Amino acid sequence: MRLARVLFPVVVAGVVSVPLSARQRDFSAVEIETQRVAEGVYMLTGSGGNIGLSIGEDGPFVIDDQFAPLTEKIQAAIAELTSGVVRFVLNTHWHGDHTGGNENFGKAGAMIVAHENVRKRMNPEEFREVMGNTNQAPPDALPVVTFTDAVNLYWNGDNIRVFHVDPAHTDGDAIVYFTNANTFHMGDTFFQGRYPFIDVNSGGHVDGVIAAADRVLSMVDSNSKIIPGHGALSGPDDLRDYRNMLITVRDRIRVMVNEGLTADQIVAATPTADLDDTWGSSPDRFVRNVALSLGAQEAPGPTIPGIQ
Numbered sequence: 001m002r003l004a005r006v007l008f009p010v011v012v013a014g015v016v017s018v019p020l021s022a023r024q025r026d027f028s029a030v031e032i033e034t035q036r037v038a039e040g041v042y043m044l045t046g047s048g049g050n051i052g053l054s055i056g057e058d059g060p061f062v063i064d065d066q067f068a069p070l071t072e073k074i075q076a077a078i079a080e081l082t083s084g085v086v087r088f089v090l091n092t093h094w095h096g097d098h099t100g101g102n103e104n105f106g107k108a109g110a111m112i113v114a115h116e117n118v119r120k121r122m123n124p125e126e127f128r129e130v131m132g133n134t135n136q137a138p139p140d141a142l143p144v145v146t147f148t149d150a151v152n153l154y155w156n157g158d159n160i161r162v163f164h165v166d167p168a169h170t171d172g173d174a175i176v177y178f179t180n181a182n183t184f185h186m187g188d189t190f191f192q193g194r195y196p197f198i199d200v201n202s203g204g205h206v207d208g209v210i211a212a213a214d215r216v217l218s219m220v221d222s223n224s225k226i227i228p229g230h231g232a233l234s235g236p237d238d239l240r241d242y243r244n245m246l247i248t249v250r251d252r253i254r255v256m257v258n259e260g261l262t263a264d265q266i267v268a269a270t271p272t273a274d275l276d277d278t279w280g281s282s283p284d285r286f287v288r289n290v291a292l293s294l295g296a297q298e299a300p301g302p303t304i305p306g307i308q
């Protein structure tokens with residue numbers, strides 16, 4: 001029983017939800033839709049994390065690449081807008097619905113860029129100390145240029161600032177800021193209109209998600225466009241609503257953690273009941289991960305009389 005409790009979150013995050021969903025699902029009906037965001041910047045949606053696309057004289061550059069079976073459709077959607085092969089892929093984090101196309105794009109000539117922890121988590125054979133993922137990515141899928149704090153790309157006439165934030169959705173999150181296009185891609189630090197997934201097994205923390213939102217909100221103006229990891233193209237007001245919801249939930253759950261409630265007990269207490277109609281009807285995973293990131297115990301410890 002204890003073993004099952006310990007292993008369960010690892011299995012959910014690393015084995016079941018990401019790779020199996022890609023293998024088992026039929027992607028034949030998925031269509032890639034293209035939405036213009038700003039001059040030279042587009043958002044592509046299909047199945048998986050939202051894709052950012054920069055086009056211009058230097059060649060296409062994409063942020064995240066969904067699942068491998070969708071690569072040809074993504075390439076076709078890009079070819080509708082511009083010629084040339086994708087020169088760079090930037091991964092906002094390691095999850096398979098954002099990196100599943102890496103191998104295909106890498107073999108087609110793209111340089112894959114990501115935070116150092118993205119490479120580590122996709123590469124458990126080399127980095128055995130990194131927990132939370134046991135699936136080895138193929139060599140061509142791994143980022144070949146990594147950064148720890150920030151990297152700038154001077155590409156397609158824009159000054160593209162890519163920066164890491166403190167552990168939020170994972171410990172390898174990157175946010176992309178097209179300074180000329182006044183557009184952000186926040187990866188999964190921002191789920192528009194719904195509760196986020198905070199991957200505590202990959203080092204995620206609710207405080208980091210709030211801090212990431214605050215950081216972007218400190219950089220925006222009223223015209224800024226924000227591509228979320230999941231959900232519709234957004235603006236600062238959407239991000240502000242999301243941040244305020246997170247603070248409300250975080251503060252409620254922090255009180256419960258400080259009272260000594262376990263993650264199970266906090267989930268059972270439905271602390272987000274009044275918010276669920278707006279932000280999502282299945283809050284249990286979100287509440288559990290907020291509680292765990294704030295230090296709640298996964299399950300009650302053994303009660304041994306006389307020992308504290």
Ligand SMILES: [Zn+2]
Pocket residue numbers: 093095098169188
């Ligand atoms: Zn993710």
